[in-house]
Amino acid sequence: MNRIFRLCIFIGGALLLCPAIYSFGQHVVTNSFDGNLNECIRRVYPACIRAYGIDTVRNMQTSSQFSAVVVSAEGHILTVAHAVMPGRTYKVSFPDGRVAYAAGMGRIVTDAGRTLPDVAMMKLLGRGPWPFAEMGFSDSLHNEDPCFGISYPESLAQLKPMVRKGRILAVKDEWGFLESTCIMETGDSGGPLFDLNGRVIGLHSRIDQPEAANYEVPVDIYRKYWNALNVQKNYDQWPPTEGPKIDQDPPAGQTNHSIAVEKEDKQAVEKIQPENCVILLSSKINDTLQSIQATVVTMDDKAQNLKGNHIALVSKCSMVGQEPYMITTDGKKLKCDIIRRDEDKDIILLVANGLIAEGIGPTEFSSDTFSHKDLGRSLYSPLSGQRAKNSVIGSLFFDLPPSFRSGYSGMMLPRDGQLFLRRVAPGSPAEKAGLKANDKLVAMNGVPLNGPDDFGKEALKYLPGNSVRMDIKRGDSMLSIRVLLTNRPLVTANHPMDKFTGGKSIRRDGFRGIFVHDARIRSYECGGPVFDAANRFVGINIARFSHVSTVVIPAAQVWEFIRKTGPSVDQGRKSIGPS
Numbered sequence: 001m002n003r004i005f006r007l008c009i010f011i012g013g014a015l016l017l018c019p020a021i022y023s024f025g026q027h028v029v030t031n032s033f034d035g036n037l038n039e040c041i042r043r044v045y046p047a048c049i050r051a052y053g054i055d056t057v058r059n060m061q062t063s064s065q066f067s068a069v070v071v072s073a074e075g076h077i078l079t080v081a082h083a084v085m086p087g088r089t090y091k092v093s094f095p096d097g098r099v100a101y102a103a104g105m106g107r108i109v110t111d112a113g114r115t116l117p118d119v120a121m122m123k124l125l126g127r128g129p130w131p132f133a134e135m136g137f138s139d140s141l142h143n144e145d146p147c148f149g150i151s152y153p154e155s156l157a158q159l160k161p162m163v164r165k166g167r168i169l170a171v172k173d174e175w176g177f178l179e180s181t182c183i184m185e186t187g188d189s190g191g192p193l194f195d196l197n198g199r200v201i202g203l204h205s206r207i208d209q210p211e212a213a214n215y216e217v218p219v220d221i222y223r224k225y226w227n228a229l230n231v232q233k234n235y236d237q238w239p240p241t242e243g244p245k246i247d248q249d250p251p252a253g254q255t256n257h258s259i260a261v262e263k264e265d266k267q268a269v270e271k272i273q274p275e276n277c278v279i280l281l282s283s284k285i286n287d288t289l290q291s292i293q294a295t296v297v298t299m300d301d302k303a304q305n306l307k308g309n310h311i312a313l314v315s316k317c318s319m320v321g322q323e324p325y326m327i328t329t330d331g332k333k334l335k336c337d338i339i340r341r342d343e344d345k346d347i348i349l350l351v352a353n354g355l356i357a358e359g360i361g362p363t364e365f366s367s368d369t370f371s372h373k374d375l376g377r378s379l380y381s382p383l384s385g386q387r388a389k390n391s392v393i394g395s396l397f398f399d400l401p402p403s404f405r406s407g408y409s410g411m412m413l414p415r416d417g418q419l420f421l422r423r424v425a426p427g428s429p430a431e432k433a434g435l436k437a438n439d440k441l442v443a444m445n446g447v448p449l450n451g452p453d454d455f456g457k458e459a460l461k462y463l464p465g466n467s468v469r470m471d472i473k474r475g476d477s478m479l480s481i482r483v484l485l486t487n488r489p490l491v492t493a494n495h496p497m498d499k500f501t502g503g504k505s506i507r508r509d510g511f512r513g514i515f516v517h518d519a520r521i522r523s524y525e526c527g528g529p530v531f532d533a534a535n536r537f538v539g540i541n542i543a544r545f546s547h548v549s550t551v552v553i554p555a556a557q558v559w560e561f562i563r564k565t566g567p568s569v570d571q572g573r574k575s576i577g578p579s
Contacts, residue, residue: 151191407485
């Protein structure tokens with residue numbers, strides 16, 4: 001990244017991630033990378049916490065969500081200055097569901113305009129011992145050292161954190177930050193970055209527009225100013241450094257496992273043959289040619305409705321329109337027939353009118369259910385004509401409620417509990433249908449609406465392309481007006497996390513039993529397969545949800561969909577826009 005550009009970004013200010021064991025004793029050390037990342041994650045996961053400001057009298061949240069890590073059995077918490085203030089109270093939740101409260105302690109900000117160096121501490125209220133992670137030594141790091149982070153991205157709104165893996169790009173840049181490729185977004189602020197010995201080496205602070213540009217507060221700063229940070233005080237200059245002796249890192253020089261990690265990643269990727277499991281699928285949506293990845297599967301004799309063909313394609317339903325065709329590795333176009341769609345899961349089943357040598361066989365489908373021991377497990381996503389992208393399992397299975405998936409009407413209600421339209425967005429489906437401000441909503445598709453909650457609940461049922469009948473009262477007249485829903489307009493904030501290549505998928509939520517990983521899958525690269533290091537098919541990349549997360553439909557759900565009986569269904573997707 002251009003140095004001048006970066007300097008301008010930092011001088012220009014707030015690319016912060018929040019909207020606005022401290023131990024000198026024994027160290028747990030693994031001397032070589034031997035696949036113990038999962039064990040490291042299991043050990044430190046309980047100490048990674050989610051927090052926000054709380055008014056304990058009114059029991060009201062008073063700040064944005066952020067992340068942090070407990071580093072002592074007595075409850076010392078490391079986080080960042082742009083998330084907390086001395087003396088304030090914060091509600092803290094642990095991954096196991098335990099809830100506690102913490103007080104803001106010392107905070108160091110010598111440059112208020114840029115919130116640098118972005119250092120802060122909290123202290124848990126109540127008796128321990130608390131689960132904690134050991135503090136490492138950031139000055140012992142080397143460029144290209146592997147690392148991993150565990151924190152709570154705000155976009156996922158989950159009570160359990162997400163795991164991400166990366167490597168060190170700079171031990172100390174011109175602003176004193178560690179730089180890593182461990183991707184973050186809002187909500188991750190204050191979350192810990194670990195070395196492969198499971199020790200805290202940095203705290204998430206901010207990002208730049210390139211996805212690999214992530215900045216961490218070095219943990220050695222917390223060591224150096226430990227005594228000052230234990231006082232509830234806001235420091236606008238570096239505090240005195242008198243305190244306990246800061247030891248040198250005993251295993252310094254033993255933590256650079258990047259060669260072993262790179263070798264492992266390369267070997268796993270080379271096992272996967274993209275030409276046998278993923279192809280490029282093209283079709284027209286609203287008369288515009290769109291392309292998406294598709295997963296090639298080889299079916300057994302029990303497969304239904306494949307027209308005698310045991311080779312099938314599975315892809316992202318909302319990105320497949322009229323007259324789809326696949327493009328072979330030698331450039332040939334083969335027409336595909338649509339067998340079935342599942343709009344709820346956003347997957348589609350097709351067969352190609354031509355020969356495909358082979359795909360993913362039934363025995364390669366994984367039926368695993370993940371547990372905590374699987375967090376951080378390596379994954380690989382082959383792409384048509386490209387090298388596979390590697391990632392790690394970031395979460396256990398969870399449901400991603402619908403928020404962005406529902407169809408867009410442009411009807412806006414006031415916040416006073418009334419059903420009179422406050423506004424109808426210009427150019428929206430509602431305006432085109434003839435709805436106007438001050439119309440009172442009475443029913444949607446025959447379902448009575450008694451308040452805004454009823455309207456919101458009913459609206460979530462309908463997808464882009466669906467037509468809904470709105471019964472309204474205008475003055476003394478009752479009218480029924482049909483509104484053809486469309487995709488929600490893409491609205492991006494002026495923040496680097498919303499400016500990554502490919503952007504978010506338009507259909508990116510409303511899924512059940514999914515998991516996420518940290519592969520930088522572009523929205524137009526969804527539909528392709530995901531494998532683990534044992535070359536087992538674990539699912540399909542179904543959506544790029546946010547800056548840090550790509551959603552995977554697990555293999556078991558894909559298998560259930562393929563084997564489902566029923567008539568061929570193709571709705572043509574005439575009203576669905578690109579994802």
